Amino acid sequence: MRTNLAPECRTCRSRLSAYAEKDLAGAAAREVENHLLECGLCRRELQALEGAWQALALVGGLEVSPGQSRSLAARISQGQPAPGRKSLWSWILRPAYPALALALVLLMLVGAWMLRIWTPAIPGSSGSGGVIVTLGSAPPDPATALTNSHPAETALTLFGSGGGADADGPAEEVGNDFDLGGSDFDPAAQGQEVLAGYLE
Amino acid sequence: MEWVRQFQAGDAQAFNRLVEKHHRTVLNLVYRFTGSAREAEDLAQEVFLRVFRALPGFKGQARFMTWVYRITFNLCIRERGRRARREARTQDQESEEAQSLVEGLAQPGPSPDEHLVDKELEGAVRLAINRLPEDQRAVVILRRFDDLSYEEIAQVLNLSLPAVKSRLHRARAALKEMLTPYLEHSGRGPGEGGEKP
Numbered sequence: 001m002r003t004n005l006a007p008e009c010r011t012c013r014s015r016l017s018a019y020a021e022k023d024l025a026g027a028a029a030r031e032v033e034n035h036l037l038e039c040g041l042c043r044r045e046l047q048a049l050e051g052a053w054q055a056l057a058l059v060g061g062l063e064v065s066p067g068q069s070r071s072l073a074a075r076i077s078q079g080q081p082a083p084g085r086k087s088l089w090s091w092i093l094r095p096a097y098p099a100l101a102l103a104l105v106l107l108m109l110v111g112a113w114m115l116r117i118w119t120p121a122i123p124g125s126s127g128s129g130g131v132i133v134t135l136g137s138a139p140p141d142p143a144t145a146l147t148n149s150h151p152a153e154t155a156l157t158l159f160g161s162g163g164g165a166d167a168d169g170p171a172e173e174v175g176n177d178f179d180l181g182g183s184d185f186d187p188a189a190q191g192q193e194v195l196a197g198y199l200e
Numbered sequence: 201m202e203w204v205r206q207f208q209a210g211d212a213q214a215f216n217r218l219v220e221k222h223h224r225t226v227l228n229l230v231y232r233f234t235g236s237a238r239e240a241e242d243l244a245q246e247v248f249l250r251v252f253r254a255l256p257g258f259k260g261q262a263r264f265m266t267w268v269y270r271i272t273f274n275l276c277i278r279e280r281g282r283r284a285r286r287e288a289r290t291q292d293q294e295s296e297e298a299q300s301l302v303e304g305l306a307q308p309g310p311s312p313d314e315h316l317v318d319k320e321l322e323g324a325v326r327l328a329i330n331r332l333p334e335d336q337r338a339v340v341i342l343r344r345f346d347d348l349s350y351e352e353i354a355q356v357l358n359l360s361l362p363a364v365k366s367r368l369h370r371a372r373a374a375l376k377e378m379l380t381p382y383l384e385h386s387g388r389g390p391g392e393g394g395e396k397p
Contacts, residue, residue, distance in 0.1 A: 048380045048383070052379040052380065055383060056344050058318065058325050059322060061228040062231050063224070073218075076219075
């Protein structure tokens with residue numbers, strides 16, 4: 001279409017945008033104005049240019065409240081990213097949180113299970129000893145227990161094997177099952193025997 | 201500039217005042233350049249983060265806003281480059297939408313009410329801005345919406361004065377080509393009430 005234009009129209013249109021921008025002065029501006037007075041096509045072209053430029057005003061903008069601006073400034077000042085904006089580290093770590101928590105729980109469970117497996121059973125320790133004390137029913141007399149100077153004797157007293165004031169009756173019945181030698185019992189020798197048995 | 205100096209002197213509140221004053225300008229600059237409100241919010245935050253970090257070293261050789269505009273456009277162009285692949289699909293959709301709009305205009309039906317025409321025209325204007333090459337789009341936005349002089353635009357975009365004028369004139373011509381059919385359809389075209397040749 002432009003190839004069919006008269007040379008004056010072509011010259012005018014090459015300057016039309018600058019003219020519309022009021023960026024044309026002197027002789028060039030006068031030439032355009034003179035041509036526009038006599039050429040309806042070029043006038044139309046100028047109207048189209050200005051109409052398109054004015055139409056840009058139809059594009060609205062975004063509104064910002066003072067609160068939003070203050071919030072943004074505060075986030076930046078405190079070095080915190082906005083809720084919608086993820087930092088590199090949060091991006092890296094966030095998906096790992098549930099897996100990390102699960103792994104920690106599993107690790108603790110496995111650790112506890114392995115501790116149970118690998119802890120050696122101590123003879124006469126709380127496990128079986130506790131049962132024996134329960135079966136001995138009557139609690140030992142602290143005074144009697146304290147009179148026995150040898151630790152093994154103290155242990156026997158706690159087991160209720162005899163000698164204690166409260167070890168009669170039921171204690172004797174149950175005590176038969178755990179007869180460690182009665183009054184002839186030599187704690188040191190018996191301990192060595194038990195130890196040797198375990199070592200074998 | 202007073203707030204800039206106060207911030208450089210250690211007044212943290214001065215930064216809040218700077219953000220409050222320029223937040224809307226930066227947000228809309230990005231919004232018009234990218235066409236996305238969500239992207240505008242993210243990038244505006246990034247702009248102010250950079251301003252916050254770089255402000256202690258700001259020498260005041262350029263106007264503060266010229267400097268902020270430059271940061272904004274550098275960031276916009278870099279981000280657009282990063283997201284180019286993702287946007288290719290969207291642009292295809294936009295092209296299809298634009299094509300359907302143009303086809304619709306070629307066979308105008310009954311005249312819709314004024315509100316719908318305005319909405320359609322607004323969409324067409326947004327699309328036209330987005331379809332401008334980035335260098336022309338930046339010049340148009342700074343000139344039309346932010347009312348910057350040629351010299352200021354040249355400073356912001358690091359261009360010569362003739363380059364700014366040339367881009368602006370090409371952009372105006374391109375906008376006219378894209379928008380005239382919509383303007384004519386809405387009764388705002390040059391043929392409406394204008395003199396016939």
